[in-house]
Amino acid sequence: MTPERPTSPSIKPSCTLIFPANHPDGLRYREEARERSEVVVLAASGPSAHGVQIEGQEVWALPFVHEAGFADALMALADRHNIARVYSPVAAAHGGLAQAIRECALPLRLLGRSPIAREVARCRNLMSRAESMAGFISSTAEGGQPLPLASIASVLQLADGIYGESNELKIAAMIAIFASSPEGDVVEIGSLVGRSAAVLAWLARRYDIGQVLAIDPWEPLAAQQHDSPQLVRTVLSDDWDFSLLPKDFAINLQSVGWGQLNYLQMRSIDGHAHYCRTGTVESPEFGQTRYCGKIAVLHIDGNHDYSAVASDTERWFPLLVPGGWLILDDYIWAHGNGPQRVGDALLAAQAHRIERAFVCGKALFVRLMP
Incomplete structure (x- = not known):
């Protein structure tokens, strides 16, 4: 299933490519994009990418990021669907996309940091939040055994997920x-x-x-x-x-x-x-x-x-x-x-x-x- 067509035949809205789209974070991005009326195109690599649909939407096949011809295939797909942005939830794919966009001067914007960078930032954020409340916890505990910072961060992470x-x-x-x-x-x-x-x-x-x-x-x-x-x-x-x-x-x-x-x-x-x-x-x-x-x-x-x-x-x-x-x-x-x-x-x-x-x-x- 191709992206929705605009009402005017002369204007085609820019799209966001989700690659690989079959990753759980890719599926999550697709759901969030649907809520904000963002048009997305789905793609993946490997044998499982051929002839696949996700909830009726076609998943286009691209070479692996390390294979010859990846940049050309990516741009062909981008030209076909007016893709301006790419969201990649897999570290290797994100790195390959960043390299291809940089070295081939592709007119695409890679959204967000790499998954690895996001995980590092997530952990740092948890520890920073734990540090910010450690003094209050210690003084309020009034002599009770305080938790280590990692334990406070663990409680915050637990609560964040519910x-x-x-x-x-x-x-x-x-x-x-x-x-x-x-x-x-x-x-x-x-x-x-x-x-x-x-x-x-x-x-x-x-x-x-x-x-x-x-x-x-x-x-x-x-x-x-x-x-x-x-x-x-x-x-x-x-x-x-x-x-x-x-x-x-x-x-x-x-x-x-x-x-x-x-x-x-x-x-x-x-x-x-x-x-x-x-x-x-x-x-x-x-x-x-x-x-x-x-x-x-x-x-x-x-x-x-x-x-x-x-x-x-x-x-x-x-x-x-x-x-x-x-x-x-x-x-x-x-x-x-x-x-x-x-x-x-x-x-x-x-x-x-x-x-x-x-x-x-x-x-x-x-x-x-x-």
């Missing part, structure tokens, strides 16, 4: 509090697809705190934020395929959660009853997990309506052990004040039991006295 709204400041504070957390269960109310749950599981394992339990009903009615503006209520729930959310969560948590985490697909009130009654959770993805019934870290991030946050806090907060931590997400939230109202009431009512409290990354962190 959809969610827990920002970097909140993650830094989460890292810090685990350094001083007592032993016990780690419970999360509201997990979506597992970004914060993955961080909790990583930290619970690293500091040998205890088992992690994620509770989320993954159902539309439970996700409705009735205290928020109508637009927010619609955007936050209508785009999700709720039947897919538990699978998304399990996929994201398999590598870090096995033997450390389990989940209950139910509302917080029912999850609380199950947790208090049985102390055991079993699922096909994570097997059987036993909990001690005493919570070291409690992360409340479910429905943000005042009544829902108040209900979650009323049920789960009493299970925190001395020295335990509460993380009340979105204490500062643009779309409602439910978490803040509950948090302020908690700070006032439990002042005699609270050792310290601070706000970071929009979340309220509260530690009970040991």
Whole structure:
């Protein structure tokens, strides 16, 4: 399938060549290009490139970059389809393209850095981000064993790969509090697809705190934020395929959660009853997990309506052990004040039991006295 023709026969839009197009990063670029209406041409090398289509679009065959005639074949394809740019997700192909464009003065622009250069930059960026938060983590940990920079970077990389709204400041504070957390269960109310749950599981394992339990009903009615503006209520729930959310969560948590985490697909009130009654959770993805019934870290991030946050806090907060931590997400939230109202009431009512409290990354962190 050739690129779409413009409405005017005298004007042909410039195209972007993806080469090799059958690489996963090439397929990703194609999807992103489609969203921005960028016309792309697909090409690959080798026997598998002949007579191939990707979702109905023809993949053109080019010689390998090291073969004689590569530059001529490339320019013939470029002239045929008015190609002005090339995206190459493979290091060897990127290098060969750069050399051909340079030595043959080809009128093509090679997009981006080489895959190797991108990986080097990615690692440097992770380490730079880790370094920027290391001082905050160390001071907030208050004498607890701080993580090495590579470990902080590993947590950031883990979170980067999972959809969610827990920002970097909140993650830094989460890292810090685990350094001083007592032993016990780690419970999360509201997990979506597992970004914060993955961080909790990583930290619970690293500091040998205890088992992690994620509770989320993954159902539309439970996700409705009735205290928020109508637009927010619609955007936050209508785009999700709720039947897919538990699978998304399990996929994201398999590598870090096995033997450390389990989940209950139910509302917080029912999850609380199950947790208090049985102390055991079993699922096909994570097997059987036993909990001690005493919570070291409690992360409340479910429905943000005042009544829902108040209900979650009323049920789960009493299970925190001395020295335990509460993380009340979105204490500062643009779309409602439910978490803040509950948090302020908690700070006032439990002042005699609270050792310290601070706000970071929009979340309220509260530690009970040991």
